[in-house]
Amino acid sequence: MTSEEPSGVRDIAVVAFAQTDVRRTTDELSEVEMLMPVLHSVLDRTGLKTADMDFTCSGSSDYLAGRAFSFTLALDGVGAWPPISESHVEMDGAWALYEAWTKLLTGDADTALVYSYGKSSPGSVRDVLTRQLDPYYVAPLWPDSVALAALQAQALIDAGDTDEPALAAIGARSRRVATLNSRAQLRGSVPQGDYVVRPLRTGDCPPVGDGAAAVILAAGERARALCSRPAWIRGIDHRIEAHALGVRDLTDSPSTRLAAEKAGAFERPVDTAELHAPFSAQEVVLRKALRLNDSVRVNLSGGALAANPMMAAGLIRIGEAAARIHRGESDRALAHATSGPCLQQNLVAVLEGEPR
């Protein structure tokens, strides 16, 4: 099925990316109805059919829709006949992509379809996310996701790493550049608004929205055949920090730094970075952890402050970075995804295009 490759390590690339418009509500669509156009779109870009895919992996969370095993229904959109090799992570699709990447590395598969989706409009995301917290000491207090991010923001302000006007500027910049991203939910000038949980205002927080994304991975010559300029994954790694918030230094993200180091991000400068920073203050933490200077174009898509479909926003970061390489707008890009409160878990991928 796969050719021998001399180095022993296979080159694997993102060869296609598609995403939905992210919208505040999608009442008229079930999850599979929301997902299907994206699956068709990403397949169309390569001319492949589901049956051509060696592996399929998805990311989503039942807690968003309030419905058990919802990913099995979403599989209807893939078309699982003849039978397919399939897996699912109860996480952002960036981690599904990681699983697919390892599958391709083993040589078991040459192509993989990765997709993820989040329909968070049925519930209150702030409350839903409390269910991922330590169930003994933290979840019984119901601290919502904005509250936890606000504790991190205040720690950064106290440390002198940022202040409220600087945070507001991050949100404003994200939505300004998002005017060029027709998929984004919030574009252009948006009032900074009132405090949600001080020191975070509306403009420091991500919009709540529904959306889906999909990418196709391919190895070696297969990638070259499917894409004129594949986005080669030069490294990818993910790390997690202690669960207890009070054990961590919230002003830093050692897990992001370590993941970046293992992914090879510091070996040569990147020209582009797509950071998954749902809250403005988290971009401050990530820029520091990733040592990004002003020469790097950060979140030209608008990032998570312009559109943050749960479970898809991290995969979209990888997809956006890859798409810039596909279009020749970047030669070496970093993509980051996060999960959990206050940047608890972090994934970093380094993508490169071949010289033109």
Added chain:
Amino acid sequence: MPEVLKAPLVVEFPFTRSLGPVQSAFLTGLRERVVLGVRTTDGRTLVPPVEYDPVTAEEIHDLVEVAPTGTVTTWAWNHAPRRGQPLTTPFAWVLVRLDGADTALLHALDAPGPDAVHTGMRVRIRWAGERTGAITDIACFEPHDGEPGQPSGSHGELAGDRVTGIVAPARLDYTYSPGRAQSAYIAELSTQRTVGERCPSCRKVYVPPRGACPTCGVPTAEQVEVGPRGTVTTFCIVNIKAKNLDIEVPYVYAHIALDGADLALHGRIGGIPYDQVRMGLRVEPVWTEGARYPDHYRPTGEPDADYDAYKELL
């Protein structure tokens, strides 16, 4: 397109959780107004305590009491408390490093306003009046100007029964919408019609429709009325009565292929002794007054369907 349906959906569950030895000591301590931390092998004291060192993953169990007073390490003002949170009036979320501890505990701080809160401020525990052995035995923190609090001298040797578990109720509220295809199906059911959707590619009719052909992975849209009669393709006999169910056991639960459908749906079989239900039995729906779906299916009296007629739908 018919109106897309919406309905409130509540997901509620009381999670019963066991405690390990360290968590058990900590929560028993809170019940007795004693705060216990755990010491790591490198000498740090973790509060709240855990059973494994977050750095080395070593098992740790050396309990040590810390003071009920401490210092705020970061905070956030919550002007609009949400359901389930510790206080119903505006409060600050705080991470507090208790005196004697090296890590911080998350909780609420009762303060008159954000101007009364700052990082580094001194606070003390306000105990709940009734304590059960839970993190909520700490009602909240409150500002504290005085001396550091004194530990009670306890080393985890607490009076009374140890707390060995907690019940953590969870409740999430949703406004559920089943999407276009299932909304249309439910809307038709209200007129006692069962409608599926045909796949444009393989031509199969799916009931209930979900808007996609699970075989071909393409959208479905063409509505097809199926039934009302159908064929039992397979069945089981239920012998254990479910809670809050007023159906007498044993009863038969079956897969029923409605005429014209390429997928069997589930339904209960009535109007025939349970031990006479069989594959191939021809059935029809029985509606009760005001119901939104068939109560059960009963025999039509027709001859049984030929096995070849439904073998693809098993």
